[in-house]
Amino acid sequence: MESAEFVPLELSQRESYHVFCSYSSTDYQWTHALIQHLEDRGLRVCDHERDFTAGRPILENLAESIQQSQKVLLILSAEFVRSRWCLMEDNMSMFRDCLQRKPIVPVLLQRDLQVPLHLAHLTYLDVQLPDFRQQLLRVLCTPNQEMQSSTVVSYQPPSLYNGKSLEPLSAINQEQLNKDYFKEFDCGVWSDSVPDQLSQVIQHPERYREAIRIINTVAQTKVRFGSLWKIMVAILVLILVVGVYYLLISLFIGLPFWENAPKGLQTATAVFLFLSVIWVIYKVYVLYQNEKKRIVRELQKAIGQANSILFEEHVLIGSQSPSKLLLVYVSVEGCREELSALSQDQDFFHTAIVEHSCGYACCLAKQLLPFETTPTDGHLEGGVCFCQYVINQMLIGQTRRFCCCKIPVSAV
Incomplete structure (x- = not known):
């Protein structure tokens, strides 16, 4: 024409x-x-x-x-x-x-x-x-x-935008988390309103709202004082041990303890108290670090459940922080048949979404992979598709729900 x-x-x-x-x-x-x-x-x-x-x-x-x-x-x-x-x-x-x-x-x-x-x-x-x-x-x-x-x-979005990262979502209580003295023991809360960048992509807003509702349950039920009681127990144990030690020594040598005790016992007591304080500080530090990791793990579990709803909208969520969600636009429909063929379990694809989608989304968002790989014909042009990621995780025995990013995707 x-x-x-x-x-x-x-x-x-x-x-x-x-x-x-x-x-x-x-x-x-x-x-x-x-x-x-x-x-x-x-x-x-x-x-x-x-x-x-x-x-x-x-x-x-x-x-x-x-x-x-x-x-x-x-x-x-x-x-x-x-x-x-x-x-x-x-x-x-x-x-x-x-x-x-x-x-x-x-x-x-x-x-x-x-x-x-x-x-x-x-x-x-x-x-x-x-x-x-x-x-x-x-x-x-x-x-x-x-x-x-x-x-x-x-x-066709999957042919051009597939695998691309979107603008991360910050928690609506981000400012409160920054001011909170116990912010490391808290988790963010996100709005269930579909953001502008997804307004034309999410065809069923109720799916997005349900996914965010699942994620927000972490802040409601899984955080704040999860390990604080362990820290308090460690401090109480220290006080109890020191008190019992002081009582026993006092029964043998009389009061006042420090004046009646020989120099050797004074030295031993000082060393004991010093080591006890160091032990408590160490336990508090370990519990503190474990609590931060626990909150992120709970968040990632919830995100896996949320992705089992959201993947049909070609959107996956990942997170490595309790106050920020990583979004990627990716279609995993092509991987469904591949993953279903790996197991007799009819729900294996759903299980893979719950277990691995958060880690996969993190890798796409960060453009990094936790494993070395060679170019293969997958369902994602120029990158590793979801079924390739899951198969690799299964082969190397990894069960983590997010990746320790090491290898650039661009090198794939």
Whole structure:
């Protein structure tokens, strides 16, 4: 089909442009050539470099340009995602109504680009396709109400965004944890509202809420004073031992103890008391460290249960801190059949999710692996998929639910 067959749509009274084009200044040369191509075929393009009102706040210019355009064209590059999209994302509440009423057409300049997750549900165009300009003209000349039947290739998140880490979630009581004297014995609490970065990905918000509810049970039932009683017992044992020692010695040599005791006994007593204090300090330190690890372990157990619900939304959670959750966007559907074939247990895949998904999510988020590996054909392009991770954990006998990261994923 020749591009001349695509006729620009008529503009309504409220519209001044067929399309608003937003791009990074570093991509100006390529984008300018594309804009010229579109305008030569009769489309009116709002170019922010040319058509924004000088001296007016950029956010106001953006909002008005979107409102006055039939469609929104985003030229996606690494610099665009870092700068211009971040500007829109930080002010998403301002643009959400505009963007929901306007078809958004993302154009990928780089196939390996980490696309903002807000755009993961949209149709995209690949500039490396030979008929890219024809496809773009077809979309721009298609009435908005018919966009659902557009012949443009549908965006598939697992093929482009699969395995990528998202912005970590901090606990809503983070400030309280920072001020709490016993903060090391506490666990965070997270909001069950779907965050903006997942709003277009989570198709069933009730799953996300249920997952967060499971995670929040750790703070409600598993923490605070879990090992404090052990520390208090250690101190009481020290006091009791010293008291009994003092009583027995006093019965033999009389009171006052220190004046009647020979120098050798005084020295032995001083050494005994010193070693007893050191022992208590050591036990308190060990209990303190174990308590921090215990809380993280309890959190990771809960996260495994939460992931057994959340994986169907192509999102997994990991954590190595009691106040922060790591999020990754990854599909494990391709691993289900592989893992089911490893065991006669029909629930083995579910068991693997509960036992290993937290550690797997941590590895993806940190881009590190706990084991050496060689390139294999898995279900995750350019990385280790979930079934490969689980099989490796089984082979080397690891039962930990999070990874001690050592080997860069990029080396896989």
